[in-house]
Each structure stands twice: as structure tokens, then as C-alpha cells.
Amino acid sequence: MTHRRALLVLPLPLLALLTGCTVPVSGLTGVTVGRDGRPMGVVQSCEAPMDQVLLYVPAKDPEAPPEATWRRSGTPTEFATWPLSGEATGDWAAQRPPKPLTPHVTYALYGATEDSSWSTLPVEFTPEDLAALKPGQVRYATAADPDVYTTGSTDAFRKAACAGE
Numbered sequence: 001m002t003h004r005r006a007l008l009v010l011p012l013p014l015l016a017l018l019t020g021c022t023v024p025v026s027g028l029t030g031v032t033v034g035r036d037g038r039p040m041g042v043v044q045s046c047e048a049p050m051d052q053v054l055l056y057v058p059a060k061d062p063e064a065p066p067e068a069t070w071r072r073s074g075t076p077t078e079f080a081t082w083p084l085s086g087e088a089t090g091d092w093a094a095q096r097p098p099k100p101l102t103p104h105v106t107y108a109l110y111g112a113t114e115d116s117s118w119s120t121l122p123v124e125f126t127p128e129d130l131a132a133l134k135p136g137q138v139r140y141a142t143a144a145d146p147d148v149y150t151t152g153s154t155d156a157f158r159k160a161a162c163a164g165e
Contacts, residue, residue: 027120028161029053029110030140032081032154033133039084039101041070042138042154043111044161048118049078050111055098058108058124067107068098079158084109101127120161121146 027045034040043050055068070082074091082089086097101107103126110122123140129149133139138157141149152160 029120030138032138046162051114069096
């Protein structure tokens with residue numbers, strides 16, 4: 001299933017201003033739901049494991065702090081999932097715990113390395129988009145067409161993440 005939505009990527013350019021250069025994108029960010037129905041973030045990086053993930057509202061001031069942030073501790077991996085609720089699981093814990101998602105608000109989620117050398121392509125979603133997902137389905141966009149959102153399997157998401165790298 002494919003949906004078109006305009007993609008606003010404000011924090012990545014902001015990151016570029018802060019670091020003095022552009023941050024290359026390698027890999028994808030997605031959202032899914034667990035078997036229990038709770039929203040989950042999904043990241044597949046290609047060049048370097050992501051150390052952090054940021055949730056923001058694209059319609060807000062680009063200098064506003066993110067809605068939530070998660071940090072990885074432990075062994076770096078290129079693929080990871082974690083609950084968007086803010087509870088710690090595995091190697092991921094919320095540094096800035098999220099508030100409940102507001103209906104009809106568009107959120108964006110992306111991964112980044114701590115040194116800002118790499119990031120993943122963000123995914124935009126609403127709580128309604130999450131409600132339409134079934135366990136095992138991931139919502140994501142690809143670098144080839146970043147304003148087209150696809151719902152596919154975890155395997156399809158992982159393959160798409162590094163296609164053409």
C-alpha cells in the first residue's frame with residue numbers, strides 16, 4: 001500500500017547548520033506496531049549504526065526541541081526496534097520521554113549518529129497511520145521517492161533501506 005504525503009525535513013538541515021556541513025542519509029526509519037498493538041520505531045542503517053533517534057513535529061519551529069529522543073547503549077547494530085512509549089527495552093532508552101501522540105498531528109522520526117556523520121531518512125506519520133498498521137507491517141519512505149509512504153513487511157523495509165547503497 002502506498003500513500004503520498006509531502007515530506008518536510010526540517011531538523012536535518014538544522015543539523016547541517018549546526019555542524020557546518022550536510023549530514024549524509026544512509027538507511028531508513030519506519031514505524032510499526034508490536035504484537036500488543038503498541039507503536040514501535042524501526043531503524044535500519046547502512047553505513048554506521050545510529051546512536052540516537054529523534055521524534056519531532058515538522059509543522060513546529062525548526063529550532064524547537066524534539067518531542068522525544070532515544071539513545072542506544074550497548075553493542076551497536078544496524079537494525080533496531082523500540083517502543084515509542086518511552087519505556088526502555090534492550091539497548092534503547094528514552095532520554096527525552098515522549099508525551100502521548102496527539103490525534104491528527106503529523107510526527108517525523110529519524111535516526112542519527114552521535115557525531116552527526118550519518119542519519120536515516122525520516123518517516124512521517126500520524127496516530128491514525130499507526131492505528132492502520134498490523135504487527136509485522138512497517139510504514140516507511142525510500143530515498144528514491146521520499147514523499148511516497150509504503151507499508152510493507154519488516155524484511156521489505158530492511159531490503160529497501162540499503163538498496164542502491
